[in-house]
Amino acid sequence: MTTTTPPTLLVLLGPTGVGKTALSLRLAERLGSPILSADSRQIYRGMPIGTAAPTADERARVTHYFVDLLDPAEPYSAARYETDALALLTTLFTTHAAVLLTGGSMMYIDAVCQGIDDIPTVPTDIRAAVMADYERLGLDALLDELRQADPVHFAEVDRCNPRRVIHAVEICRTAGRPYSDFRTRTVKVRPFRILKIGLVRPREELFRRIDARVDQMMADGLLSEARALYPQRHLNALNTVGYKELFQHFDGQLSLDEAVARIKRNTRVYARKQQTWFHRDPSITWFHPDDMAHILRFLDEVL
Structure with a gap:
């Protein structure tokens, strides 16, 4: 063979x-x-x-x-x-x-x-809106949003890393579903x-x-x-x-x-x-x- x-x-x-x-x-x-x-x-x-x-x-x-x-x-x-x-x-x-x-x-x-x-691509307007909220309200506000939208990912995300938190919130807003749903690894x-x-x-x-x-x-x-x-x-x-x-x-x-x-x-x-x-x-x-x-x-x- x-x-x-x-x-x-x-x-x-x-x-x-x-x-x-x-x-x-x-x-x-x-x-x-x-x-x-x-x-x-x-x-x-x-x-x-x-x-x-x-x-x-x-x-x-x-x-x-x-x-x-x-x-x-x-x-x-x-x-x-x-x-x-x-x-x-x-x-x-x-x-x-x-x-x-x-x-x-x-x-x-x-x-x-x-x-x-297979994580959805974040539209420009949602990315801009999340960044505006971060700059206006701070990281704690986004963490609170993530805790409510996706308690599973909230429990494991690096809460001292704004980029990770921002990305997770972007995905939650884009998909209308928890970010953790997409993380099959x-x-x-x-x-x-x-x-x-x-x-x-x-x-x-x-x-x-x-x-x-x-x-x-x-x-x-x-x-x-x-x-x-x-x-x-x-x-x-x-x-x-x-x-x-x-x-x-x-x-x-x-x-x-x-x-x-x-x-x-x-x-x-x-x-x-x-x-x-x-x-x-x-x-x-x-x-x-x-x-x-x-x-x-x-x-x-x-x-």
Whole structure:
């Protein structure tokens, strides 16, 4: 009986600033593969500096998907990414034995690798209304709404994380049903093999790289980029580290030095959250980004 080896999705992941971009280019060239970006902000246009999107030279070197596609006003979700990425992979696997996906957006990676619950897309008007209630009434008011609309999720949600609470309230209002109804956590079987390489650095080394990268972003024109996006500051796509601190500066709430310091701090916090999320996954094989020899040896053994 003849067996057919399934195609392979190679996932390169890790916290922000760890060095995914440089290594992804080398691996993509070695595999003869395009790169699928799993970054929830790089998909938007007009934000290349703040999202550390691949440069024009890097995109000329290797074909990239899911970069610089949408206007920041267009809603996008992990569920939509799952659908779009799987459709693209179906096409790519007809000509590629292995395809590289890389990024740091945890939900996007999980959506492709194991599926995501069929959660409805939140309309722009509901998202704006929930955010307005949060800004006007505070987090406690949204928590009270969630407690009444979905006591199951209320009992388990991180009540110190406004984004999680806001998202749950958005879903409850959109669907007219509890958010917990949609959270089945069913792992979907994929018609391809999945290999995950994680990149890790000692914490102080990673934090130094993050601080240096923020300084480089400022030198590259992040302030001007943020100023151009400032009229759209209410959009969910711009509620992200790097922009929201500079928007506070434009509003007179922070000096520029304070805003930059806060970008560094909040980026370090986000990196810690990414590391915590990824380290729950026992299927990831971890390497230091500079250990190219061991990474290539690993790939030779598994591909």
